[in-house]
Amino acid sequence: MIRLRQLTKRYGEVTAVDDLTVDVRPGVVTGFLGPNGSGKTTTMRMILGLDRPTSGTATISGRPYAGLAAPLREVGALLDAHAVHPRRRAYDHLLWLAQSNDIGRRRIDEVLALVGLGDVARRRPGGFSLGMKQRLGIAAALLGDPPVLLLDEPVNGLDPEGIRWIRTLVRGLAAEGRTVLVSSHLMSEMALTADHLIVVGRGRLIADTGLREFMRSRSPEAVLVRAAAADRLAGLLRAAGASVGTGGGDALTVTGLPSAEIGRVALAHGIALQELTPQWSSLEEAYLDLTRDAVEFAGVPS
């Protein structure tokens, strides 16, 4: 459990994190979302004791980070995959980390195998691809088998295979009962990974909600309907009070009528449905809606 209370960080005039109060619970993947520059990384750095909060507190299992006796056994973090010495072998990078927290060498081999770097353990990360560095960073985070994990933009710059690997791993870690906080500025990725969302903009909390609730609360529900007799069905649905968009062909976009009702109308008139899919306006749109005012540098529409 990560607990933030009125967490604030100011750099002179700029408030990077503004009065943030949230709990990050165990057993689920919590997505930490916000546009670039919204204070996600600063928040994570304060949780890890790297940056000193201007005011407020961040605690892990009830204690501030600096109070943890063997922090790597309590919290695993991936902040920047590039933050390895390019000339220090992958194994040695994990070795000094392990030694600092009295973690045995066997665990190094374990995490290297877990992230699929067993064969390149003796190589220098200077020659690693971003994906390999990301895996090394994950290995470092998992070194102490910690109950709490913080991953800052772990899928940034990864190929689809790497993205899927991280997604599966992160969900697995949460399923084991760990507290997992994953930051991203990509809503689409969070939609596939997270169970819970913390959305920030300009350092302020915008939403702290379950993924499903977030999607539902934000969007008028629409239903995609396909039927051979689309035109006839459209008229019937309009008569039943729905507004119907015809996209051409046999597809209809119906709003204002739940899917169960649409099915009933179709059945009553003997129309066979080919598809009946409730649609939430994309998560992406909901997110953009929410953070529109909080984007630091917006492009001018041309």
Next chain:
Amino acid sequence: MTALGLLRSERTKFRTLRATVRLLAGALLVAGTYGFLFGTAAARDYKAASAAAKAAFDPAGAAFRAMLLAGVLVSAVGVLAVTAEYATGTIRAGVTAVPRRAFLVAAKAAVVALVLLPAGPLLALTSFVASQTALAARGVPSLALGDPGVAGAVAGSALFAALLGLYGVALGFLLRRSAGAICLATFLLLLPGMAALLPPGAARWVVTWWPSAAGAQVFAVHPGAGALGPLAGTGVLAATVLALLLAAVAVFRRRDA
């Protein structure tokens, strides 16, 4: 987090940096080469000197002069042990693993000192042998290892090297950048060499009390009048280094990593 684990961790970091090992090899080369050159120059001066000057000639003068130059590289070892972490970003992982930052500085300082303690006498011996060989080869009076004061100077070089390494560690933490810290460390170390440019009073003060000059007193086989002597000189250097290290800890603890 145990003291032993911390020391092991810092030792691993140090051992797996090639730059530091290369710097030490470079320091050995400098000690040998410049030891020989200082010996050769002293021999040339001796040949050209008057009889009175010849009688006053002290072969110890050239014996350890190369140590201050080698010391530049020795201090750079300390600097790089710190700034390599800032340059690569591993300092953040280091602070995350060891949030008690004073312990982190202490462990790093201890490892650098432990590596440099034996390196000092090795460098001093190299400088001594090279310079005295150069003197002897030209038939100029030279010292042997068994002569009074020589063994003490060689032994004292252990502390000299360790203190210069710690000096580098402190500047590394204070400045965080390799180039800046190494430049400043070098300039401050070699400043007494430019004392001749200063007014006489200031020059006398610098060659006596400036920490690098005072520390080099450990190599004064025959201390001159008015000099601090090996013990007091090393004390001045040690006090300065301690003050810098404490400043480094204070700054490092306050600063966002």
